Amino acid sequence: MNSLSPANKLENLRTIMKKYQQDAFIAMSADPHMSEYLPDYWKIRQWLTGFTGSVGTIVVTQNFAGLWVDGRYWVQAEQQLENTGYVLQKQTPDESSTHLAWLSQHLAKDAKISVNGHTISALQFDALSQVAQSQQFEIRTNLDLIDEIWTERPALPLQPVWQIADDLNAQTRLEKITAIRHKLIQKKATGHFISALDDIAWILNCRGRDVEYNPVFLAHLYIDHSRTVLFIDDAKLSTEMQQRFALDNIEILAYNESIKFLVELKQQNILIDPAKVSISYAQAIEQQSHLVQDINPSSLFKSRKHPSEIAHVRSAMTKDGVALCHFFYWLDKALADKESINELTIDEKITAYRAQQDGFIGLSFSTIAGFNANGALPHYRATEESFSEIKGDGLLLIDSGAQYDEGTTDITRVVPIGIASAEQKRDYTLVLKSHIALAQSVFPEGIASPLLDAITRQTLWKYGLDYRHGTGHGVGYALNVHEGPQVISYYAPVTPSTKMREGMITSNEPGLYHQGKYGIRIENLVVNKIKHFEDRTYGQFLEFETLTLCPINLMCIVLDLLSHDEKAWLNQYHQTVRERLAPHLEGDVLNWLNENTQAI
Numbered sequence: 001m002n003s004l005s006p007a008n009k010l011e012n013l014r015t016i017m018k019k020y021q022q023d024a025f026i027a028m029s030a031d032p033h034m035s036e037y038l039p040d041y042w043k044i045r046q047w048l049t050g051f052t053g054s055v056g057t058i059v060v061t062q063n064f065a066g067l068w069v070d071g072r073y074w075v076q077a078e079q080q081l082e083n084t085g086y087v088l089q090k091q092t093p094d095e096s097s098t099h100l101a102w103l104s105q106h107l108a109k110d111a112k113i114s115v116n117g118h119t120i121s122a123l124q125f126d127a128l129s130q131v132a133q134s135q136q137f138e139i140r141t142n143l144d145l146i147d148e149i150w151t152e153r154p155a156l157p158l159q160p161v162w163q164i165a166d167d168l169n170a171q172t173r174l175e176k177i178t179a180i181r182h183k184l185i186q187k188k189a190t191g192h193f194i195s196a197l198d199d200i201a202w203i204l205n206c207r208g209r210d211v212e213y214n215p216v217f218l219a220h221l222y223i224d225h226s227r228t229v230l231f232i233d234d235a236k237l238s239t240e241m242q243q244r245f246a247l248d249n250i251e252i253l254a255y256n257e258s259i260k261f262l263v264e265l266k267q268q269n270i271l272i273d274p275a276k277v278s279i280s281y282a283q284a285i286e287q288q289s290h291l292v293q294d295i296n297p298s299s300l301f302k303s304r305k306h307p308s309e310i311a312h313v314r315s316a317m318t319k320d321g322v323a324l325c326h327f328f329y330w331l332d333k334a335l336a337d338k339e340s341i342n343e344l345t346i347d348e349k350i351t352a353y354r355a356q357q358d359g360f361i362g363l364s365f366s367t368i369a370g371f372n373a374n375g376a377l378p379h380y381r382a383t384e385e386s387f388s389e390i391k392g393d394g395l396l397l398i399d400s401g402a403q404y405d406e407g408t409t410d411i412t413r414v415v416p417i418g419i420a421s422a423e424q425k426r427d428y429t430l431v432l433k434s435h436i437a438l439a440q441s442v443f444p445e446g447i448a449s450p451l452l453d454a455i456t457r458q459t460l461w462k463y464g465l466d467y468r469h470g471t472g473h474g475v476g477y478a479l480n481v482h483e484g485p486q487v488i489s490y491y492a493p494v495t496p497s498t499k500m501r502e503g504m505i506t507s508n509e510p511g512l513y514h515q516g517k518y519g520i521r522i523e524n525l526v527v528n529k530i531k532h533f534e535d536r537t538y539g540q541f542l543e544f545e546t547l548t549l550c551p552i553n554l555m556c557i558v559l560d561l562l563s564h565d566e567k568a569w570l571n572q573y574h575q576t577v578r579e580r581l582a583p584h585l586e587g588d589v590l591n592w593l594n595e596n597t598q599a600i
Contacts, residue, residue, distance in 0.1 A: 003152060005084075006048060006049050006050050006084035006085060006086065007083070007084060007085045009047070009048050009149065010048070010060065010065055010084070010085045010086070012149040013025060013048070013060055013145065013146075013149060014060065014062055016145050016148050016149055017060070017062070017114070017145065018062075020114065020140075020143060020145070021112060022112050022113070022114040022140065022143070022145070023061060023062075023107060023108070023111040023112045023113065024059060024060065024061050024103065024107055024111060024112070024113045024114070025058075025059070025060040025061075025113075025114050025115075025145060026057065026058065026059055026099070026113060026114070026115040026120075026128075027044050027045055027048065027057070027058040027060075027115075027116075027119070027146070028057055028115070028116075028119045028120050028124065029045050029054070029055045029056055029057065030042070030119040030120065030121070030278075031118070031119060032118040032119070032195060032220075032278050032280070032281075033195045033196060033197045033218070033220075033276075034121050034195065034196065034275065034276045034277070034278065035196075035197060035211060035214070036054055036055070036214075036480070036482055037054070037211050037212055037213050037214050037365075037480075038211070039154075039156060039157050039210060039211055039218065040154040040157075041153060041154050041155065041156050041157075042119070044058075044119070044146050044150075045057075045058055045067070047146075047150060048146075049067055049080070049081060049084055049086050050080050050081075050084060051067060051069075051073075051076075051077055051080045051081060051086075052076075052080065052381065053069060053072070053073040053076055053077065053379055054379065055069065055070070055073075056068060056069045056073065056077070057099045058086070059099050059102060059103065061106075061107070064087070064106070065085050065086045065087065066086060066087045066088075066089045066099070066102065067081060067086050067087070067088060067089060068089040068091045068097075068098065068099045068102075069088070069089075069090075069091060070091050070092070070468065070469075071090070071092070071468030071469070072378045072379050072468060072469050073379060074088065074090055075376070075377055075515060076377050076379065076380065089102070093491050100127060100128065100131050103131055103135070103137070104131050104134070104135055107135065107137065109135060109136050110136050110137070110138065111135070111137050111138070112137070112138045112140065113128075113132065113137050113138065113139050113140070114139075114140050114141075114143050114145060115128070115139065115140075115141060116141065116143070116144055116145075116146070117141030117142060117278060117279045117280035117283070118278050118280050119278065120141070120278060120279055121274060121275050121276065121277065121278060121279065122272065122274040122275075122277055122278070122279050122282040122291075122293070123274040123275045124279075125139075125141075125279035125282075126274070141279060141280065141283075156210075156218060156233075157209075157210040157211075157218065158210075158233060158235050158236055159208055159209035159210050159217065159236065160208070160209075160236055160237075160238065161206050161207070161208045161217045161232075161236045161237055161241055162206065162207055162208070162241070163205060163206050163241065163244060164205055164206065164207055164405065164478070165405070168309075168312055168405060168406065168478070169205050170306030170308050170309050171306075172205070173203060173204050173205045173248060173250075174248055176202070176203050176205075176298070176301065177203065177223055177228055179297070179301060180192060180203070180223055180297050180298060180301075181223065181224075181225055183297035184223075184224070184225065184271060187271055187292055187294060188269060188292070189269045189270065189271035189292045190224055190225070190268045190269045190270070191222060191223065191224035191225075191265065191268050191269070191270045191271070192222070192223045192224070192270065192271040192272075192296075192297075193220065193221075193222050193262065193270055193271070193272050193277065193281060193285065194220065194221040194222075194223070194273075194276075194277075194296055194298065195220050195276055195277045195278065195281065196273065196276040196296060196298075196299070197210075197211065197214070197216035197217065197218065197219070198214065198216055198302075198476055198479045198480045198483060199221075199276070199296050199298040199299060199302070200216070200217075200219050200220070200221045200230075201215070201216045201217065201479060202298060202301075202302040202476075202477075202479060203221065203298050204221075204230070204250075206241075207361075207478070208236065209362075210236075213362065213363055213364055213365050213366070213403070213481065214364075214479070214480045214481075215361055215362075215403055215478065215479065216479070216480070217232065217236060218232070218233070218255065219231055219232040219255065220232075220255070220258045220281075222258075222261065222262075224268075227249075227251065228248075228249065228250045228251065229250075229251045229252075229253055229261065230245065230250055230251065230252055230253070231253050231254065231255050231256075231257060231258040231261070232252065232254075232255050233254065233255045234252055234254070237252070258281065259280065259281065259284045262281060262284040262285045262287075262289075263284045263287050263288065264288070265285065265288060265289045266288045266289065267288065267289060267290075268289040268290070269289070269290050269291075269292050270285045270289050270290070270291060270292065271292040271293075271294060272285070272291060272292070272293060273293075273294065273295050273296040273299065274293045275295075276296060276299075295485060295497045299484060299485055299497075300485065300497065302476065302477065302479070302483070303474055303483065303484070303485060303486060303501070303503075303504050304501050304502065304503040304504060305477055305503040305504070305505055305527065306503065307503075309407075309477045310503065310505075310527055312406035312407055312477075312478075313406065313407035313408075313477065313505065313527075313547060314547060315406045315407070316359070316402075316404040316405075316406040316407030316408070316409060316478075317407070317409060317525075317547050317548055317549050318549060318580055318581065318584065319357040319358065319359070319360075319404060319406075320354065320357070320402055320404070320409040320411070320548075320549070320550075321548075321549030321550050321577065321580065321581045322357065322581060322584045322585060323350075323353040323354040323356065323357050323402075324350070324353070324411070324413075324550045325550070325551075325581060325585055325589050325592060325593050326353045326356075326589055327349055327350045327353045328413075328415075328550075328551070328592070328596075329588060329589045329592040330349060330353075331346075331349070331415065332592065333588075335390070335417065340389070341389070341390040341391075342382070342387050342388060342389045342390060343369040343370065343371060343374065343382035343387045343388050343390070344369075344382050344384070344387050345390075346367070346369035346390070346396075346398060347367040347369055347382065347400075350367060350369075350398070350400050351363060351367065354402045357402075357404065359404045359405035359406055360402060360403075360404055361402075361403040361404060361405065361478075362402070362403050363400070363401065363402055363403065364401035364402055364403050364408050364409060364410060364481040365400075365401055365410070365481050366381050367381075367398070367399070367400040368380055368381060368397065368398070368399035368400070368412075369382060369396070369397070369398050369400075370382075370388075370396070370397045370519060371388045371389075371390050371394060371395075371396050371397075371417070372388070372394040372395065372517065372518050373388075373515075373516050373517060373518065374388055374519075375395055375396065375397035375414075375513075375518050375519035375520070376513040376514055376515050376516065376517060376518055376519040377513075377519070378467075378468075378469050378511065378513065378519070378521070390417060391417075392417070392418055393417060393418035393419045393420070393421075394416075394417050394418065394420075394424075394518060395414055395415070395416060395417065395420065395424055395428075395518045395519070395520065395556075396414065396415045396416075396417050397412065397413075397414050397518075397519050397520065397521060398412065398413055398414075398415065399411070399412040399521065399523065400412075401481055403478060404478065405478060406478065407477060407478050408475055408476055408477070408478055408479060408480075408481055409525065409548070410475060410481050410507055410523065410525055411523055411524065411525070411548050411550055412509055412511075412521040412522060412523035413522070413523075413550065413552065413553060414428060414520050414521065414522065414553060414556070415553055416553065416555050416556050420555070420556050424518060424520075424556065425556045425557070425558050426558055426561070427465075427512050427514075427520055428520050428556035428557065428558075429556070429557050429558040429561045429562065430459055430460055430463060430465065430512065430561070431460075431510050431511060431512050431520045431521065431522050432522055432552065432557065432562075432566075432570075433459045433561065433562065433566060434456050434457065434458075434459045434460055434510035435456075435508055435509075435510050435522045435523075435524070436566045436569050436570065437455055437456055437458065437459060438452065438455055438456040438471065438472070438488070438508045438510070438526075438544070439508055439524070439526065439544055439546055439569065439573075440544075440565070440569055441455050441543070441544065442531050442541055442542070442543045443500065443541065443542055443543075444538075444539055444540070444541055444542070445500065445501065445502065445530075445539065445540040445541060445542050446499045446500065446501070447499065447500050448494040448495075448498050448499060448500075449472070449486040449487055449488050449492075449498045449499070449500050449506070450487060450488065450489055450490055450491075450492045450493070450494055450498060451494065452471075452472075452488050452500070453470070453471050453472075453488050453489055453490040454490065456471045456488070456508075456510050457471070457490075457510070460510070460512065465512055467510065467511045467512055467513060468513075469489075469511065470487055470488060470489030470491065470492065471488040471489060471507075471508065471509060471510055472486075472487065472488030472489070472506040472507045472508055472509065472526075473487055473488075473506065473507050474486045474487065474504060474505065474506055475505045475506065475507060475525055477505075484497070485497040485498055486498055486499075486500060486504050486506055488506060488508075500528055500542060501528065502528050502529060502530055502542065503527065503528060503529075504527065504528045505525055505526070505527045505528075505547065506525070506526055506527075506528070507523055507524070507525055507526075508523065508524050508525070508526050508544070508546075509521055509522070509523035509524075510522065522552060523548075524546050524547070524548035525546075525547045525548050526544035526545060526546050526547060527544065527545050527547055528542045528543075528544065529542065529543060529544070529545050530542060530543075531543040546573060546576075549576070549577045549580050549581055550577065551574060551577055551593070551596040551597050552570065552573070552574070553596075554596065554598075554600060557600070559600060562600075567600055570600065571599040571600060574596075574597035574598070574599070575597065575599075577593075577597055578593060578594065578597040581593055582594070
C-alpha cells in the first residue's frame with residue numbers, strides 16, 4: 001500500500017488537482033456504503049497519509065494538507081503524520097474545529113472543491129453544500145483523483161456470501177422485508193434504497209468476508225412493495241445461494257448497475273438514510289424521483305435483539321469467557337516464569353485461544369494491547385515496526401473482541417505488571433466505580449442514550465478527570481462491533497433514533513488516559529432489559545444485564561474507595577462469571593478462575 005512515501009503521494013495529488021483545476025481536495029474515511037471498516041480499495045486516507053486510525057478527514061490545497069481527527073487519535077496522528085506533509089488538526093465538539101470551518105476561513109471565493117461522491121454521505125454533503133453556498137464554492141463529486149495516482153490500487157474483494165443457520169435467526173428474510181414494506185407505507189415511500197452493509201446482511205440473514213472484522217459483503221439493496229433487488233457481484237454467490245434468493249423472489253443485478261437502476265426510477269418516493277447513503281446515489285434517485293430521508297427501518301429493527309438472539313449472544317459470551325480465562329491464566333504464568341512477552345505476543349495468544357472455540361469466525365476489531373504509554377492511546381495497535389515489551393512495572397490494557405456464529409464480543413481489561421503505583425490504583429478504582437455506576441443504572445424506557453453518559457462520568461468529574469471517547473456504542477448480532485443508533489456519549493446529538501429500547505446491546509467502557517504514562521479502560525457489553533416495578537405510574541423502566549463473562553482484575557482496587565453497593569455489584573458479577581464459566585474449565589485454568597472471582 002505504501003510503495004511511495006506520503007510526501008510523494010501528496011505531490012502527485014497536487015499535480016492531478018492542477019490538471020483538473022481543483023483548488024481543494026477532500027477525502028472522507030468512507031466507501032460507497034459509509035462503512036467504518038473499509039475494503040483496501042477504499043482506504044484512501046491511510047494510503048495517502050499513513051495514518052492508521054479508523055476515522056479522519058483530509059483536506060489538501062496547493063499550500064496546505066491537514067488531517068482532522070478527534071481526541072482518541074491526537075497522539076497517534078501526531079506521531080504518524082511526522083514528515084508526511086500533513087498537519088494534525090484537532091477536532092473537538094466545537095464546530096469551529098471542523099474541516100468545514102477551515103474551508104470557510106481559508107479558501108478564496110469561487111474556489112473549486114473535489115470530493116468523491118461515492119465517499120461522502122448525503123448528510124455530510126448537505127453540510128458541505130451549506131458552506132459552499134455561503135462562500136460561493138463549486139463542488140465537484142464526479143472525479144476520482146486518487147484512482148489516477150494510486151497505480152497499485154487493490155481490487156474490490158470477492159469473498160463468498162453464506163447464509164447463517166436457520167436456528168440462529170429470529171425471523172426469515174421475507175419476514176424482515178415484509179416489516180420494512182410496512183414501514184414504507186407509514187413513511188409514504190414507494191421504495192427503499194439501502195447501502196449500509198450490516199443492514200443488508202441482517203435483512204438477508206447472510207454474512208460475508210469482504211471487510212476485515214465485519215462479517216459483511218459489498219452490496220446495495222432495493223426494496224419496494226413488489227420487488228427486492230440485490231446489487232452484488234454474482235461471483236460471490238454460489239449456485240445454492242442464488243437459488244435460495246430466487247426462492248424468495250430476490251432479483252440479482254450487478255453491483256455496478258445500482259446507479260443506472262436508480263436513475264431509471266420515475267416519479268417514485270424513495271426512502272434513504274442520509275447518513276448511510278452516499279450523495280452519488282441520492283443524486284441518481286433525484287434525477288427522476290423524490291427522496292424521503294429518515295433512518296433505515298432495519299437499523300432500528302436490528303438494534304433491538306430478539307430474546308432468542310440474546311440467548312445466542314449469552315452462549316457466545318460463554319465461549320469468549322472460556323477463551324479469555326485460558327489467555328489470562330497463560331499471561332499470569334508467563335509473567336511469573338519471566339517469559340519474554342510483548343504486545344504482539346498478547347495479540348497472537350488471545351486470538352489463538354478464541355480460535356479454539358466452536359463457531360469462531362474471526363476478530364471483531366484489531367486487538368489493542370497497550371503497555372504503559374501505549375495504553376494511553378485509546379485505539380493503539382502494535383505493529384511489527386513498533387511495539388513494546390511487557391516488562392518492568394506498569395499497566396497493560398487489552399481491548400479485544402471476536403465474531404462467533406452466535407454473536408459479537410468486545411471487552412477491555414487492565415492487568416498490573418510488576419508493581420502498580422498508588423496513582424495507578426486510584427485511577428483504576430475510579431474507572432471501575434464509573435463502570436459500576438452505569439452497570440447499576442435504572443432509567444426510563446425511551447430515554448435518549450447520550451443522556452446516560454453523565455451517570456458514568458460523574459465519579460471522574462468529581463476529581464477533575466474525563467476521557468475523550470464515548471462511554472458506549474451499540475453492538476451487532478454477529479455483525480459490526482460498532483452499531484447504532486444508540487450511543488452513550490455526551491458528544492453525540494440527541495435524536496429520536498437514539499432512544500433506549502428493550503433488547504439493545506451496548507458497551508459500557510469508561511476510561512482514563514494520561515499521555516505518555518498509562519491508560520485504563522474497563523469494558524463489558526450490556527443489554528437493556530425491563531425493570532419490573534409494581535407501581536407503573538411513571539411508565540416503563542429499563543436496567544442493564546451485563547453479558548460479558550470475564551474476571552475484572554482485583555489487584556489494582558483501592559477497597560476504601562468502593563462503597564458497599566459497589567463491592568456487592570462486583571462480587572455478584574464475579575459469582576455469575578464463576579458459575580457460567582466453571583463448568584467449561586478444568587485444572588489450573590479453573591483454579592485461576594476461582595482465585596480471580598473471590599469476593600472482596
